[in-house]
Amino acid sequence: MRSVLCFGASNTWGYEPGTGRRFSRSVRWPGRLQQALGDSAIVYEEGLNGRTTNRGDANRVPTNGYAYLKPCLLSHAPVDLVIVMLGTNDLAQPRLTAQDIADGMQEIVELLASTAVGQNWQPPAMLVMSPPPLLEHLAELYGPAVARSRELAPLYRYIAGQFGAEFLDAGEFAQPSAIDGVHLDAEGHRALAEAVIPVVQRILARLDAADAAIGSAEKPE
Structure with a gap:
């Protein structure tokens, strides 16, 4: 059985816009991914409201994503694939550029x-996701953060390419709810899941093929 770690912030946790409650697992995009993968993989949901890429005090609530990630990986190891979607909460710090x-x-x-x-003490496969940009009509509330949120996708795409990771621009498939302009509603989670599922299936199939090739090469003639 393969393992997939979904590492992100409130849009991975499943924050419901307008109520602050958590969507049920059947609504959240990682839960929908688990349903699609069935018994072939286990999906670990590691979303946390307020999580950043590498900002904040890791000795308090672990919203510093970088500081929390390695212990998280070790606790779930072996991990075949890590999906990471972060950056929205970093936008709240005006001094930070995209x-x-x-x-x-x-x-x-x-x-x-x-x-x-x-597996076999190798690094996991990676899927880097840029978060859905903040809604334009809330620019008066969020200021320059709206424009900066739209600059993340090409930058993340470049990073993914440099490290041989897959990339997905979540904003191409889902946008935040008009209620708060930040969080996905149920439809947004559905749309994002439908975009993520075939990418994950392709990555896991590639891993299976690589393992099969190694197994074949190791068999005595």
């Missing part, structure tokens, strides 16, 4: 690429 936030994501990807938590 490049600063991307640099935080790169630190996370570098950590994943150098941590032997996958």
